[in-house]
Amino acid sequence: MKIFSKIYIALILLFLYAPIAVMVLFSFNSSGSVWVFENFSLDWYKELLFNTSMLNALKHTIIIAVLSAIISTVVGTAASVGILALRKKVTKSLVMSATNIPLMNADIVTGISLMLLFVFFGKLLGLHESLGFITVLVAHITFNLPYVILSVMPKLKQTDSSLSEAALDLGCTPLQAFFKAVLPSISSGIFSGFIMAFTLSLDDFVISYFTCGHYQTLPIVIYNMTKKTVTPDAYALSTIIFVVIFVLLILYNTVQNKSSVKEAAKI
Amino acid sequence: MNKKRFGSRLVAAPYYVWAAIFIIVPLFMMIYYTFTDVNGVFTLANIMQLGRFKKAFGLSILYALISTIITFIIAYPLAYFMTKIKISSQRLILLLVVFPMWMNFLIRTYSWITILANTGIINTFLGKLGLGPLQLINTPGAVILGMVYDFLPYMVLPIYTVLSKIDKSMLEAADDLGCNSLQKLRRVIFPLSLPGVASGITMVFVPSVSTFYITQKLGGNKTMFVGDAIEYLFNLGPDFYNVASAISLVLMVLILLCMAVMNRFSEGDEEGVII
Amino acid sequence: MLKNNIVELKNISVSFDSEKVLDNLSLEIQDKEFITLLGPSGCGKTTTLRIIAGFVEPDQGDVLFEGKKINGIPAYKRQVNTIFQRYALFPHLNVYENIAFGLRIKKLKENEISLKVKEMLELVNLTGLEKRRVDTLSGGQQQRVAIARAIANHPKVLLLDEPLAALDLKLRKDMQTELKKIQQKLGITFIFVTHDQEEALAISDKVVVMDSGKIQQVGTPQDIYNEPKNAFVADFIGESNILDGIMLDDYLAEFSGAKFKCLDKGFEKNESVDIVVRPEDVDIVEPEKGMLQGVVTSIKFLGVHYEIIVDIGGFKWMIQTTDGQNVGDKVGLFIEPDAIHVMKKSEYSGKYGDYSSYSEEIEHLSDIIEEDEN
Numbered sequence: 030m031k032i033f034s035k036i037y038i039a040l041i042l043l044f045l046y047a048p049i050a051v052m053v054l055f056s057f058n059s060s061g062s063v064w065v066f067e068n069f070s071l072d073w074y075k076e077l078l079f080n081t082s083m084l085n086a087l088k089h090t091i092i093i094a095v096l097s098a099i100i101s102t103v104v105g106t107a108a109s110v111g112i113l114a115l116r117k118k119v120t121k122s123l124v125m126s127a128t129n130i131p132l133m134n135a136d137i138v139t140g141i142s143l144m145l146l147f148v149f150f151g152k153l154l155g156l157h158e159s160l161g162f163i164t165v166l167v168a169h170i171t172f173n174l175p176y177v178i179l180s181v182m183p184k185l186k187q188t189d190s191s192l193s194e195a196a197l198d199l200g201c202t203p204l205q206a207f208f209k210a211v212l213p214s215i216s217s218g219i220f221s222g223f224i225m226a227f228t229l230s231l232d233d234f235v236i237s238y239f240t241c242g243h244y245q246t247l248p249i250v251i252y253n254m255t256k257k258t259v260t261p262d263a264y265a266l267s268t269i270i271f272v273v274i275f276v277l278l279i280l281y282n283t284v285q286n287k288s289s290v291k292e293a294a295k296i
Numbered sequence: 297m298n299k300k301r302f303g304s305r306l307v308a309a310p311y312y313v314w315a316a317i318f319i320i321v322p323l324f325m326m327i328y329y330t331f332t333d334v335n336g337v338f339t340l341a342n343i344m345q346l347g348r349f350k351k352a353f354g355l356s357i358l359y360a361l362i363s364t365i366i367t368f369i370i371a372y373p374l375a376y377f378m379t380k381i382k383i384s385s386q387r388l389i390l391l392l393v394v395f396p397m398w399m400n401f402l403i404r405t406y407s408w409i410t411i412l413a414n415t416g417i418i419n420t421f422l423g424k425l426g427l428g429p430l431q432l433i434n435t436p437g438a439v440i441l442g443m444v445y446d447f448l449p450y451m452v453l454p455i456y457t458v459l460s461k462i463d464k465s466m467l468e469a470a471d472d473l474g475c476n477s478l479q480k481l482r483r484v485i486f487p488l489s490l491p492g493v494a495s496g497i498t499m500v501f502v503p504s505v506s507t508f509y510i511t512q513k514l515g516g517n518k519t520m521f522v523g524d525a526i527e528y529l530f531n532l533g534p535d536f537y538n539v540a541s542a543i544s545l546v547l548m549v550l551i552l553l554c555m556a557v558m559n560r561f562s563e564g565d566e567e568g569v570i571i
Numbered sequence: 572m573l574k575n576n577i578v579e580l581k582n583i584s585v586s587f588d589s590e591k592v593l594d595n596l597s598l599e600i601q602d603k604e605f606i607t608l609l610g611p612s613g614c615g616k617t618t619t620l621r622i623i624a625g626f627v628e629p630d631q632g633d634v635l636f637e638g639k640k641i642n643g644i645p646a647y648k649r650q651v652n653t654i655f656q657r658y659a660l661f662p663h664l665n666v667y668e669n670i671a672f673g674l675r676i677k678k679l680k681e682n683e684i685s686l687k688v689k690e691m692l693e694l695v696n697l698t699g700l701e702k703r704r705v706d707t708l709s710g711g712q713q714q715r716v717a718i719a720r721a722i723a724n725h726p727k728v729l730l731l732d733e734p735l736a737a738l739d740l741k742l743r744k745d746m747q748t749e750l751k752k753i754q755q756k757l758g759i760t761f762i763f764v765t766h767d768q769e770e771a772l773a774i775s776d777k778v779v780v781m782d783s784g785k786i787q788q789v790g791t792p793q794d795i796y797n798e799p800k801n802a803f804v805a806d807f808i809g810e811s812n813i814l815d816g817i818m819l820d821d822y823l824a825e826f827s828g829a830k831f832k833c834l835d836k837g838f839e840k841n842e843s844v845d846i847v848v849r850p851e852d853v854d855i856v857e858p859e860k861g862m863l864q865g866v867v868t869s870i871k872f873l874g875v876h877y878e879i880i881v882d883i884g885g886f887k888w889m890i891q892t893t894d895g896q897n898v899g900d901k902v903g904l905f906i907e908p909d910a911i912h913v914m915k916k917s918e919y920s921g922k923y924g925d926y927s928s929y930s931e932e933i934e935h936l937s938d939i940i941e942e943d944e945n
Contacts, residue, residue: 034377038389041374045396045448048407051417055410063410104311111308124308127315130323133498133555134548135506137523141530141544142322145329145537171318174311194626195659197646199673199724203303206647209672213663228398234509239530251402255513259406267403274398278391 049271056264063259073265080262086250087266090231093162093246097169098227104170105177105226106219109185110207112178132175140239143168147240160242168240169230176229177222184218185211224281228274326548329541334534342542349525349543356522357550359436359511360504363443367500368493370444371451375492376485378452379459390456397449405442405513412438412514434516442510443500450499458492459485494558502551522547576638577602577728577760578623583632585618585784592618593629594784600728600762605754607763609771610781611807616764619781620730623762625649637727652726654734658717660705666692666716667701673724691719694753711742718753728760735770747774768808772796780804801917805847812853812888813923816846816913824913827863827883831906835913845914850878850891852910861903867896880926887925 055063059070077083112128115121131139144160147167151159188211196206212219234248241249251263333339374393378386396404411417412432422428432438462485470484508523515521520528522543529540578600585593593615600606608616621627622634625646634641641649652673660669670691674684692698695715700708705716714734721729731750735743751774754761765771771778772792780787780795780803788800799805802813816826821836826846838844858864865883872895879896881888881904888904896902 031380034373034380037373038377038381041370041448042389042392044445045393048404048411048445049396049399051407051410052403064413064415104314107307108311109308111305111311114304114308124312124315127319130319133502133551135502135551137506137508137526138326138544138548138551139322141526141540142326143318144530145325145541146318146322148534148537149325149328167318171314174314178311189657189659191655191657191659192661194624194646195653195655195661195720196672197626198624198651198653199720200647200676202647203645205676209676210661213661216663232398232400234400234402238527248400248402251400252509255402255406263403267400271399275395278395278398282391 052264053268053271055261056268058261061260063261063264073261074269076260076262077265077269082245083247083250083262083266086245086247089162089244090247093165093169093237094227094230097166097173097230098223101170101173101177101226102219102223105174105222106181106215108174109178109181110211113182113185128175128178131172132179136172136233136235137239139172140168140236143171143236144239158242160240160244162244165237165241165244165246168236169233172233172236173226173229176225177219180222180225181215181218184215188214323548326541326545329538330545333538342538345539346542346546349520349522352520352522352525353546353550355519356505359439359443359521360501363440363447363504364497364501366440367444367448367451368497371448371496372455372493375452375455375459376481378456386460390453393449393452401446402509405446405510408438408442408445408514409433412441433514434518436515438514439511442514443504443507446507446510447500447503450503451496454492454495454499455489456492458489462488498555498558501554505551506547575602576600577636578762579633579635579638580619580622581633581635583619583622583629583634585615585622585627585629592784593622596632596784596786598779598786598789600760602727602760603758604776605751605761605763605774606777606779607765607771607775608779608781609765609768609807610787611766614781615784616766616781617732620653620732620762620764623728624651624653624730650726651728651730652721652724653730653732654717654721656732656734656736658713658734660713660716660720662704662706664705665701666697666703666705666708669705669716670719670723672720677724687723688719691723694722694756695719710738711746714738714746718750722753722757722759726759728762729754731761731763733764733766735765736767743770750774772808780807782807798912799847799914801914802845802847802919802921802923803917805845805912805914806919806923810850810889810891812848812850812925814846814848814886815921816844818842818844818913822908824911827886829862831862831911832908833911833913834908835911838913838915843916845916845920847912847914848888848906848910850889851876852906853888853890853892854905854907855879855890855892855894855896856903856905858901858903861905863904863906865902865904867898867900867902870896870898887927889926 054066056073057069057071058066059068059072112121112124115124143164147159147164192210192214193203193206196210197203201209232248233246234252237246237249238252245253247266251267254260254263330342331338331340333341378389381389409416413419414429414431414433416433418432419429422430466484466488467480470480475483506523508521508527511517511519511521511524517524526540526543526547529536529543576599578598580596580598583593583596584591596615596619598619608619610616618627622629625641625644625648628642636649636651661672664672667688670688671684674687679687688701689698692701695718697712697715697719700712705713708716717734734750735746738746747770750761750763763771763774772795775792777789778792778795779789782803788795788804790798795804796808799808799811805811805813814826816824818835818838818841819825819830820840821838822833824831824833824835824844824846863883865881865888867879868882868887869880871878876891876893877895879890879892881890881902883904890904
């Protein structure tokens with residue numbers, strides 16, 4: 030039984046990583062084919078440095094991801110505090126249902142509905158082009174917000190309400206109490222909300238596709254590329270991103286483990 | 297007390313404004329576009345046209361159902377086996393299962409072409425054995441494989457979360473009351489994991505039913521799915537937004553219905569299924 | 572002695588969601604006293620404490636601090652500090668920083684803070700644990716940090732909300748003694764909330780017994796135990812046999828079909844009253860020598876004494892005695908006049924029956940339920 034379960038897990042992991050392995054392998058292919066592997070080379074990594082459209086798209090992606098993650102983390106954390114302070118259960122569940130809409134809806138529906146909104150108001154304002162940087166950013170913040178709220182809110186709920194009362198009791202103003210007593214105890218929730226927002230934004234294709242206009246992010250460029258022929262430089266870039274994210278993830282895990290120790294050492 | 301609460305309620309105001317404009321209003325925009333023509337005049341023409349997409353809807357639902365079921369069959373044992381190993385290995389494997397989600401899914405999907413194509417890795421290998429080539433790419437099987445592959449983590453995660461939270465004393469109680477392992481699985485573990493299963497099913501079904509990339513790349517664009525239809529109409533330009541909107545609206549209603557059914561299983565478990 | 576009220580509550584009423592929690596409650600608390608609010612869960616004792624702390628605003632009535640009205644003054648501006656039920660220590664700060672928290676808010680100089688924290692750590696016997704994370708401390712140690720944190724701020728009044736509820740019995744007893752010592756050393760007012768009557772009697776200068784949002788009785792522990800005002804207090808504090816009786820005349824009461832001399836007076840002639848007889852005040856004698864006769868229906872050995880239930884005309888008495896008896900024995904009961912306490916009839920009369928359904932399990936169960944509610 031033990032052996033069987035280990036083999037099963039291994040097979041699934043093989044299934045999950047086979048395409049990724051293929052991608053990494055062909056990024057080192059000396060020929061331009063993603064079909065036949067000839068020789069090992071770093072050509073496509075060099076090529077990448079000159080692929081301005083892809084590098085531009087990468088820049089766009091990072092700008093959008095950073096901005097949308099920061100904004101949605103701030104707004105979403107404040108929202109969690111406010112939503113939990115709501116007295117009436119009905120109001121609370123109404124707000125939560127609205128929050129859940131982008132989570133539950135298919136991306137394509139969210140994308141189309143936002144696109145319609147932007148186009149409608151773009152027309153009203155007489156804009157020549159209604160889709161672009163601002164609309165992608167708004168769309169990303171919108172779909173990031175529920176994730177931030179859902180990772181902050183449980184932490185906030187877990188936080189002993191007497192923690193902020195204790196701070197008030199010891200002379201903090203309500204605002205001080207929030208920053209000195211509540212915020213530190215929900216910081217892990219805020220952090221993971223931010224990370225989730227950042228990575229979701231980095232990876233989003235469908236919603237960006239409908240709302241980006243000419244402000245193309247990396248997934249859009251890759252999509253356009255796969256419509257024609259894919260050259261291994263796309264694989265090379267993906268491999269780099271893969272490694273970067275992998276390192277970030279490892280770092281995140283160790284930071285999470287060590288943060289408590291550090292906290293104690295800092296004082 | 298009241299003042300204090302008012303203060304903390306107020307900080308959510310920016311979010312309420314945001315949610316109203318960018319979550320609620322877009323839904324009404326979809327309804328507006330569905331029931332008007334290009335000039336903004338009321339019409340039912342868009343709804344009437346939906347008949348032409350009957351087949352797309354049918355195919356999408358069918359494929360999504362099949363891939364959801366297969367995903368479940370693969371994911372449940374995986375999640376279950378994961379809870380049986382050392383805690384430290386559990387974390388590692390969870391990380392490995394989730395990790396592909398951080399990879400660009402277009403590239404991951406595209407890589408399958410390299411594997412499945414007529415001149416791809418599998419067929420090259422078969423050729424060396426003197427077999428094949430098999431038609432793997434551009435088949436219904438390839439589309440379903442793509443869906444299962446892309447959305448598997450969404451199924452594993454909630455099921456694993458629920459399974460790992462099951463109180464160990466509950467299992468001991470089952471042993472104590474004379475359950476063998478199979479009975480324990482059927483009578484205790486599975487019923488307790490239903491909320492996770494329900495959210496796993498929705499988390500896989502929703503993107504499967506609405507996908508347009510997987511179907512184009514691995515299905516060879518031979519047939520049109522709902523997602524393809526929406527994308528196609530969107531690319532035709534503003535004149536076709538109204539019909540695209542009508543299809544999206546129907547798709548949303550369909551998803552909401554599916555959700556409503558699934559919610560009956562996962563009531564009271566609003567959080568914890570998302571990492 | 573001159574009255575020196577530090578906290579005064581005047582006609583306080585509070586409702587939560589249209590449910591009355593405190594009903595026209597008035598209470599005077601003197602400087603430097605150790606006062607305990609005692610009552611079952613839901614009686615309003617914690618709410619009373621939170622009103623003094625400033626976490627709850629009363630719907631009606633005034634809160635006075637040193638004679639000045641402090642309604643509407645927020646918690647952080649009040650000269651009182653609280654020890655919370657689950658301590659509410661800040662998990663992101665170590666022991667030192669937890670204790671220094673209030674001092675930093677006051678913007679004290681670093682060397683003053685360090686001196687003060689050191690002093691506090693000595694007071695609560697935690698010297699050497701400055702750098703420890705609070706979640707690595709034992710329950711008793713966390714408790715001490717909470718005390719140190721609260722009193723570092725030099726409050727004039729310290730509020731303690733069931734601070735010992737989470738500790739085990741042995742530790743709880745030690746902390747009771749220690750709290751009392753700290754209070755005497757600091758010379759400040761402690762307002763203590765508990766549902767444990769034994770704890771209340773052991774620790775307090777003054778006990779306030781509460782039920783259903785009202786004060787039932789205020790007095791010294793001795794007063795409360797020996798002269799309960801009504802059936803609720805008699806039942807809640809210690810064990811008691813509560814019987815229906817008639818006050819025939821001054822110093823003469825009738826209950827259980829017999830007449831008894833007592834020390835109470837000032838009732839109407841033939842007034843219906845509640846009679847309290849504590850189980851330890853009854854002597855078991857030969858049946859023919861007893862003032863009342865009955866049959867032993869159950870016996871429990873508790874170490875110091877036996878607890879036996881005696882059926883007298885259908886009413887089950889609880890009696891604590893050092894002499895063993897057997898179930899079925901006929902016994903006589905002898906009650907001295909000073910063992911009988913007469914109370915006016917109240918809304919609680921008749922609510923507390925005899926010991927016919929008494930068993931250890933039930934009492935134990937009710938304890939658990941109470942803890943859960945808290």
